[in-house]
Amino acid sequence: MSVNLKRFPLGLNLRDGVVDMTHGSGGRAMAQLIEELFVKHFDNDMLRQANDQASFQVPAGRMVISTDGHVISPLFFPGGDIGSLAVHGTVNDVAMSGAKPLYLSAGFILEEGFPLADLERIVSSMGKAASETGVPVVTGDTKVVERGKGDSVFITTTGIGVVPEGLNISGDLAQPGDAILVNGTMGDHGVAIMSSRENLEFETSIESDSAALHTLIANMVEAVPSIHCLRDPTRGGLATTLNELAHQSGVGIRLQESAIPVQPAVKAACELLGLDPLYVANEGKLICICPQEDADRLLEVMQQHPLGKESAIIGKVVEDQHGFVQMETSFGGSRMVDWLVGEQLPRIC
Amino acid sequence: MKYVDEFRRQDLAKKLSEDIKREADPERQYNLMEFCGGHTHAIFRYGVQNLMPFNVRFVHGPGCPVCVLPIGRIDNAIQMVQQHDVILCSYGDMLRVPASNRKSLLKVSAEGGDVRMVYSTQDAIKIARENLDRQVVFFAIGFETTTPPSAVAIKQAQAEGLKNFSVFCNHVLTPAAITNILESPEVREIGSVRIDGFFGPSHVSSIIGSQPYEFFAEEFQRPVVIAGFEPLDVMQSTLMLIRQLNEGRYEVENEYIRVVSREGNLKAKGLVAEVMELRRSFEWRGLGMVPYSALKIKKEFAEFDAEKRFDFPAIQANDVKGCECPSILRGVKRPTDCNLFGTVCTPENPMGSCMVSSEGACAAYWSYGRFTQPNSEQESVA
Numbered sequence: 131m132s133v134n135l136k137r138f139p140l141g142l143n144l145r146d147g148v149v150d151m152t153h154g155s156g157g158r159a160m161a162q163l164i165e166e167l168f169v170k171h172f173d174n175d176m177l178r179q180a181n182d183q184a185s186f187q188v189p190a191g192r193m194v195i196s197t198d199g200h201v202i203s204p205l206f207f208p209g210g211d212i213g214s215l216a217v218h219g220t221v222n223d224v225a226m227s228g229a230k231p232l233y234l235s236a237g238f239i240l241e242e243g244f245p246l247a248d249l250e251r252i253v254s255s256m257g258k259a260a261s262e263t264g265v266p267v268v269t270g271d272t273k274v275v276e277r278g279k280g281d282s283v284f285i286t287t288t289g290i291g292v293v294p295e296g297l298n299i300s301g302d303l304a305q306p307g308d309a310i311l312v313n314g315t316m317g318d319h320g321v322a323i324m325s326s327r328e329n330l331e332f333e334t335s336i337e338s339d340s341a342a343l344h345t346l347i348a349n350m351v352e353a354v355p356s357i358h359c360l361r362d363p364t365r366g367g368l369a370t371t372l373n374e375l376a377h378q379s380g381v382g383i384r385l386q387e388s389a390i391p392v393q394p395a396v397k398a399a400c401e402l403l404g405l406d407p408l409y410v411a412n413e414g415k416l417i418c419i420c421p422q423e424d425a426d427r428l429l430e431v432m433q434q435h436p437l438g439k440e441s442a443i444i445g446k447v448v449e450d451q452h453g454f455v456q457m458e459t460s461f462g463g464s465r466m467v468d469w470l471v472g473e474q475l476p477r478i479c
Numbered sequence: 480m481k482y483v484d485e486f487r488r489q490d491l492a493k494k495l496s497e498d499i500k501r502e503a504d505p506e507r508q509y510n511l512m513e514f515c516g517g518h519t520h521a522i523f524r525y526g527v528q529n530l531m532p533f534n535v536r537f538v539h540g541p542g543c544p545v546c547v548l549p550i551g552r553i554d555n556a557i558q559m560v561q562q563h564d565v566i567l568c569s570y571g572d573m574l575r576v577p578a579s580n581r582k583s584l585l586k587v588s589a590e591g592g593d594v595r596m597v598y599s600t601q602d603a604i605k606i607a608r609e610n611l612d613r614q615v616v617f618f619a620i621g622f623e624t625t626t627p628p629s630a631v632a633i634k635q636a637q638a639e640g641l642k643n644f645s646v647f648c649n650h651v652l653t654p655a656a657i658t659n660i661l662e663s664p665e666v667r668e669i670g671s672v673r674i675d676g677f678f679g680p681s682h683v684s685s686i687i688g689s690q691p692y693e694f695f696a697e698e699f700q701r702p703v704v705i706a707g708f709e710p711l712d713v714m715q716s717t718l719m720l721i722r723q724l725n726e727g728r729y730e731v732e733n734e735y736i737r738v739v740s741r742e743g744n745l746k747a748k749g750l751v752a753e754v755m756e757l758r759r760s761f762e763w764r765g766l767g768m769v770p771y772s773a774l775k776i777k778k779e780f781a782e783f784d785a786e787k788r789f790d791f792p793a794i795q796a797n798d799v800k801g802c803e804c805p806s807i808l809r810g811v812k813r814p815t816d817c818n819l820f821g822t823v824c825t826p827e828n829p830m831g832s833c834m835v836s837s838e839g840a841c842a843a844y845w846s847y848g849r850f851t852q853p854n855s856e857q858e859s860v861a
Contacts (some may be wrong), residue, residue: 397480403598404571406524461710462489462496463526468846471826471837 138162147246154240154274167250168270171257172236176268184233184268189292196223197288205252205282208322209337210413212285213256218342218413219364220289221263225344226360226416228299228351229291234260236270236287241280252283263342265289296355303358304379308447309425311418313346313432314339314440315391316368320410321399336395341414346435350418353431359419362412366470369408371417372455373469382450385457385467389444409470419447486709487525495714496530503721509535510673511720512810514657515680516543516838517708523847525710535717538674538810539833539840541656541765544621545572546832546839547808549762551794552649553578556618558791559647560584560592565789566610567594568603569618570625576835579796600632607636607644616785617646624682626650626774627747630754633776633783647785648776651761653683654691655772659763660809661699674810676720678713679705681735688743692731700729707735754780764798764832765808799824802831807840814841821845 142162152159169177176184200216210218217234224231236256240249260267267287293299318339325334343362351357359379363371368390376383392407400407414437420428425443432438445457455467503509513519519539522528528537541547557578559565567584574584574596588594593613597603600617607615619629629646636644657677679692684705692703702723706716716734723730733739754777761773776784798804802824803817814820814833824830826842833841 394480398483401480401483459524459526460489461487461525461527462492463529463710465523465526465847471846 138166142166142246144246144250149240149242149244149246149249149274151242151274151276154272160272163272167246167253168272171250171253172260172267172270173257174266174268176233176266177270182269184235186233186268189232191295192229192293193290194224194227194229194293195288195290196220197286198223199284199286201281201284202323203281204323204326205248207326207338208334209319210340211252211255212283213252213254214259215340215413216285216287217256217259217263217265217267218340220287221265221342221344222362222413222416224289224291225342225347226299226362227291227293228297228347228357228360229293230348231263231265231289231291231344234265234267234287234289236267236285238270238272239280239284239286240272240274241282242274242277244282249283252285256285259342263344265342265344294351297351297357299351299357299360301359301361301375301378302380304375304381304419304447305358305421306381306447306449307422308358308419309422309443310372310383310385310445310447311420311425311429311432311441311443312363312368312391313343313416313418313438314414315393315396316363316412316415317392317396317400317407317410319413320367321396321407323411324403325399334395334399336393336399339412339414341437343414343416343437346432346437347416349431349435350428354420354424354428356424357418357420357428360416362416364413365411367407367409367411368417369406369455369467370470372467373453375417375419376450376453376455379447380451380453382448382453383445383455384448385445385455387457388460389442391440391442408467422446483709486707486711488711491711492530492714495711495718499530499535499714499718499721500532502718502725503532503535504725505532505534507534507724508673508675509721509724510538510675510810511535511678511717512538512540512660512674512676513678513706513713514540514542514653515678515683515708516546516836517681518678518706518713519543519840519843520838521708521710521713523843526847527710527713530714531717535721539807539843540660540810541763541808542622542653542680543836543838544625544651545576545836547651547656547763547765548573548576548620548649549764550578550796550798551762553584554582554794554796555791556584556616556647557582557587557592559616559785559789560587560594563614563789565593565614565616566606567592567616567618568597568606569594570598570620571596572836573618573620577829579794600628604632604635604641604644607641608639611643613643614788615644616789617644618649619646620649622651622653622680622683623686623751626751626755627686627744630750633754633780634750636783637780642782645783645785645788646776648755648774650755650774651763652772652774653680653687654695655769656763656766657692658695659766659769659772661695661701663809674701675724676702676704678716678720679703679731681705681707681712681738684735684739684743686744686747689731689733689739689741690743696729696731702729703731705731705733705735705739707738765804767805798832799830804831804833804841807833814844817841
């Protein structure tokens, strides 16, 4: 009796195999990919039921849902990869409402020819991020596109969560007089990505700040339930996100440049590349706007959390019908901090 | 950050600001033109204008290489990509500049054209080495600062025998443009606008030295202070210009002694002279045709000259009607005097040259300074 009755007699070649069209065809190859790669790393009861959907009891309260597509290049960068980013990004988007994130779904679009070893590295990192944050990936989808019709791998994650009673956090609630806080240094993620781009390799010790902020936010809303706005300054950086908030709330913002934390290495890289750190992306940072009288207590709570040690109060909300963001420069002058125009491109001189 | 923070110290800025306020004669106006986009950028980014008394005004000149490149030349670059299938290597901020028919290099790239952003000519050479079956063209733009690296790349390509590399040369010259501004009727006519003094470029001067400015300081009787690009450099140089004007002097002074000498970088100048020569005339966006204001690649290096290799037509593309860039570049008008400013012309959708790069006067006004514009009592009252 030497007949092999295993469902997949030959394991996936995770060492030097590649994604091919059969992995998205809905047949046995796809089932094997799901079982030996995705379920293995995302392992949880709901996923193991192998249904096309995950079902769960709905807790009382207000639910939030958020979705985010990840198309980053390079896939692996100092301090993270597309997998961990896909978890952190969506967990953060859910948590910025004050919600406790509960579950994630993940959609993969794979390009034919993509090495299975890289895919496993990404999925394992994603699984690790999900288990560390305590927000499991409970359902998912895989598609394969022909070579040349994608760029290695795209991941879309959707998250849901529940907002605790008594919170009302939204981008349109900033009030003149409110204080503006951030939980740490600006621009780390963008500079880490740039440092590993193919045409721009430079040596740096800067790592991406990619992190899930929901535990920090849980501490913050518990201590100061009166928080008005929370938002993560991802693409477009601090400057663009503050402009969004000012516009949504119909207020102006005044920043103190000297109070905005920026790592010296990030500052130096930006000087060299002709970029402004205020416009460079972050993946583990948040902007919080709260009543002035709660700001000091909130700052203290933030600084006690590992992801908020370098938190700072960076400015205040003012009345301004134009919704302008202005900044007192460290030099002693003042200037406007505008929306990012197009993509940030390095200057010639 | 060492070697940077020293030139951005608030305490020194405050002191300089007080010195300037004390020494500037309230009975007169000081219109000081910074030629270079780098200075414009520093003035806006650090808010230097707010530290000045009401009668010291910065006039933003044409020294942004991206802004002054005529549309026709960008059309030429696009033609090379689309008709000759070249790999076009360009510095970053050139990519967004609008060409004819609402095109830009970014859009051409989106349509499948092979346009690559590079940080130096060395990146372009590397791309040529790695793509021997394709033609690689470096889109060379800029003033005297970016010219030597282009010359080096041509020499290097020649030494290596790289047959697929060429340079589309658009290098322009600073002194010719300053002379053109001072000679224009608007500036010369009595009672019209006055430019009282100039900030000399910093990086450009590190190559050409301070000597080339001596002629027009003398000829046009205007003081020139060569200034570094840090905000304290700009303030110190402002004070130096005010002192010259108060004393009736018109000399070339050098604030940027940590980099600029009278002779400049002889080796770099030698390299440029070996590979390039003067063009009889070159079009500047906003200024029109300016005689002897640009460089072309010498005959001996013709095989590395994209203009020879691809033989494309000179394209005459007109600026948008109603655009005040020509007057703004000469300091005759301000960005806010233009009817297009902020209405149809914004950084997202630039109509004129001054709006295309963050160093252009209009874009800098828009991005950093427009909150002070609606009510400029600061300038008219006091």
